[in-house]
Amino acid sequence: MARILITSGPTRQYLDPVRYLTNASSGRMGAGLAAAALELGHEVMVVSGPVDVRYPDGCRVVPVVSTEEMLEAARHEFDQADGLIGAAAPCDYRPKLVAEQKIAKTGEPLELRLVETEDVVATLAADKGRRWVVGFALETEDHRLRALAKLERKHCDLMVSNGAEAMHAHTNDVEVLTPDGQTLGQFAGPKADVARGILGVIQDRLIDA
Amino acid sequence: MARILITSGPTRQYLDPVRYLTNASSGRMGAGLAAAALELGHEVMVVSGPVDVRYPDGCRVVPVVSTEEMLEAARHEFDQADGLIGAAAPCDYRPKLVAEQKIAKTGEPLELRLVETEDVVATLAADKGRRWVVGFALETEDHRLRALAKLERKHCDLMVSNGAEAMHAHTNDVEVLTPDGQTLGQFAGPKADVARGILGVIQDRLIDA
Numbered sequence: 340m341a342r343i344l345i346t347s348g349p350t351r352q353y354l355d356p357v358r359y360l361t362n363a364s365s366g367r368m369g370a371g372l373a374a375a376a377l378e379l380g381h382e383v384m385v386v387s388g389p390v391d392v393r394y395p396d397g398c399r400v401v402p403v404v405s406t407e408e409m410l411e412a413a414r415h416e417f418d419q420a421d422g423l424i425g426a427a428a429p430c431d432y433r434p435k436l437v438a439e440q441k442i443a444k445t446g447e448p449l450e451l452r453l454v455e456t457e458d459v460v461a462t463l464a465a466d467k468g469r470r471w472v473v474g475f476a477l478e479t480e481d482h483r484l485r486a487l488a489k490l491e492r493k494h495c496d497l498m499v500s501n502g503a504e505a506m507h508a509h510t511n512d513v514e515v516l517t518p519d520g521q522t523l524g525q526f527a528g529p530k531a532d533v534a535r536g537i538l539g540v541i542q543d544r545l546i547d548a
Numbered sequence: 549m550a551r552i553l554i555t556s557g558p559t560r561q562y563l564d565p566v567r568y569l570t571n572a573s574s575g576r577m578g579a580g581l582a583a584a585a586l587e588l589g590h591e592v593m594v595v596s597g598p599v600d601v602r603y604p605d606g607c608r609v610v611p612v613v614s615t616e617e618m619l620e621a622a623r624h625e626f627d628q629a630d631g632l633i634g635a636a637a638p639c640d641y642r643p644k645l646v647a648e649q650k651i652a653k654t655g656e657p658l659e660l661r662l663v664e665t666e667d668v669v670a671t672l673a674a675d676k677g678r679r680w681v682v683g684f685a686l687e688t689e690d691h692r693l694r695a696l697a698k699l700e701r702k703h704c705d706l707m708v709s710n711g712a713e714a715m716h717a718h719t720n721d722v723e724v725l726t727p728d729g730q731t732l733g734q735f736a737g738p739k740a741d742v743a744r745g746i747l748g749v750i751q752d753r754l755i756d757a
Contacts, residue, residue, distance in 0.1 A: 354569075356688050356712045358641070362566050363598075389572075391600040430567070432658055441688040441712065449641055449662040455653055479565050479650040503565045503650065 341381045341546050344420040345372050345398075346413055346427035346459060348388035350406045354451065355438035363507040364428035366390030368475075371534030372424055373398045378535070379542060384420065386412045388427060406430050406456040410463075417463050422471040422545060424537075425460035426499075428506075432456065464494040471496045471545040473537075479503045486516055496545055497523070499537060515540045550590045550755050553629040554581050554607075555622055555636035555668060557597035559615045563660065564647035572716040573637035575599030577684075580743030581633055582607045587744070588751060593629065595621045597636060615639050615665040619672075626672050631680040631754060633746075634669035635708075637715075641665065673703040680754040682706045682746075686714060695725055705754055706732070708746060724749045 347369020351359040366387055374395045376383045383398035386409055394400050401416065403409045406429040417423055432453035442449065464472040474495040476486035479502065486500035501513045512527040515537060523544060526536035556578020560568040575596055583604045585592045592607035595618055603609050610625065612618045615638040626632055641662035651658065673681040683704040685695035688711065695709035710722045721736040724746060732753060735745035 351572075357571050357637075357686065357715065358569060358639070359571065360563075360567060360569055362568065363560075428566075431653060432567070435657065441686075443694075444640060444664055446664065448644065448664075451660040451662055453658040453660055455655065455657075477566065477650075485652075506566065 341421040342419060343376050343381050343383050343422055343424060344413065344416045345369050345376070345383060345385045345424045346387075346409060346429070347373075347385055347394075348390040348392075348427055350388040350409050350427070350429045351404050352406065352430045352433035352456065353437055354434045355440065355442045357441050360430050360432060360434070360453075362428050362430065364388070364390075365507045366392040366394075367509065367530045368505070368511060368534065369426040370394050371530040372426055372538060374531065375534040375538035376424075379538060384416045386416060386427070388429070406433065406459065410457055410459045413459055413463060417470070420470060422473070422541070423460070423463055423467075424473045424541070425463075425495075426475050427459065428475075428477060429459050430456060431458070458493065460495065461493040467494065471541075473497045473499065473541060473545070475499045475501065477501055477503060477505060483514065483516070486514075487520055490516060490518060497541065513537065517544075550630040551628060552585050552590050552592050552631050552633060553622065553625045554578050554585070554592060554594045554633045555596075555618060555638070556582075556594055556603075557599040557601075557636055559597040559618050559636070559638045560613050561615065561639045561642035561665065562646055563643045564649065564651045566650050569639050569641060569643070569662075571637050571639065573597070573599075574716045575601040575603075576718065576739045577714070577720060577743065578635040579603050580739040581635055581747060583740065584743040584747035588747060593625045595625060595636070597638070615642065615668065619666055619668045622668055622672060626679070629679060631682070631750070632669070632672055632676075633682045633750070634672075634704075635684050636668065637684075637686060638668050639665060640667070667702065669704065670702040676703065680705045680750075682708065682750060682754070684708045684710065686710055686712060688712045692723065692725070695723075696729055699725060699727060706750065722746065726753075
């Protein structure tokens with residue numbers, strides 16, 4: 340039995356009290372991974388951005404809104420975990436300035452300076468010690484190449500590569516890549532089944548190994 | 549029996565194929581208004597951005613994503629309507645440039661130039677003729693004053709004023725304002741009940757009048 344931390348869903352980075360930057364991540368992949376991990380008898384903690392998906396009974400869910408909150412909550416949970424699956428799509432840019440009141444329209448363009456948020460998976464993996472880390476890479480071009488570059492940069496043990504069509508879809512099509520560029524699995528179909536495939540690879544390669 | 553067009557929910561303005569600007573509008577107020585209008589025997593068309601809420605059976609729903617799409621669909625539906633209730637929270641800024649591929653992080657700030665989208669309610673009301681238009685104003689300060697300014701600028705017959713705490717909530721607290729600054733109704737509580745209150749005012753003032 341392993342204690343597995345899963346990050347899931349999108350995050351939001353507010354410009355003002357009303358408007359924010361985000362993406363269409365639904366949390367379905369994270370919910371599928373949680374269910375698959377529970378099926379294998381593991382203990383599951385989920386740190387999730389705002390989603391409408393229901394996580395399975397039997398896992399503990401910590402809700403967050405921003406990437407900063409996701410990092411803080413995940414850092415805390417990772418202390419107790421054996422491994423991390425970073426299935427969330429945290430917003431990776433935030434406005435440098437956040438307005439306290441709703442920005443009123445003036446008829447003029449609005450210049451927004453965005454700065455990068457801290458990378459949740461890279462930050463936790465940098466200090467992982469004996470714990471394992473599985474990342475997700477969502478790319479619209481050169482999926483494999485970019486996924487492998489991310490795997491290395493973020494110190495992951497495995498990287499799940501998928502395309503933007505995964506966003507808010509009920510199905511997914513992924514490759515599970517190793518640091519030396521091997522493909523350990525390729526899974527396509529409903530997210531619940533794809534999640535079982537990914538968990539199977541994690542079980543063989545990182546938990547039972 | 550009136551034919552009522554309701555706009556509902558948020559819209560999204562994409563920066564690239566993954567990231568977008570939006571707000572937390574849930575579509576619940578729009579769904580409540582649709583139900584209340586159906587209860588009064590009206591015909592209801594809803595133009596809705598991406599939401600998880602279910603609109604009542606008996607109304608026709610046109611799904612859209614961006615503000616441009618909402619305006620186009622609403623303009624088309626407004627041709628057949630007796631009145632418009634603009635309960636949507638369309639994204640009112642869009643990136644001037646939209647990247648075809650996911651923008652890769654570089655470690656540097658990202659300068660985003662936002663330009664205003666066309667105002668859906670103002671655009672339709674400018675050419676309303678004998679049709680009536682009810683707008684919604686969501687403000688974080690000076691609610692009443694700003695709502696009345698919007699009423700005038702957008703050529704609305706009534707303006708519903710609410711605060712940012714309405715966003716994604718199950719309850720709301722609104723005032724219904726006339727062009728001469730009268731408050732015709734003030735409703736607080738579950739959105740379904742608030743919607744019935746608003747529809748009652750519309751019925752008395754704009755449909756039966």
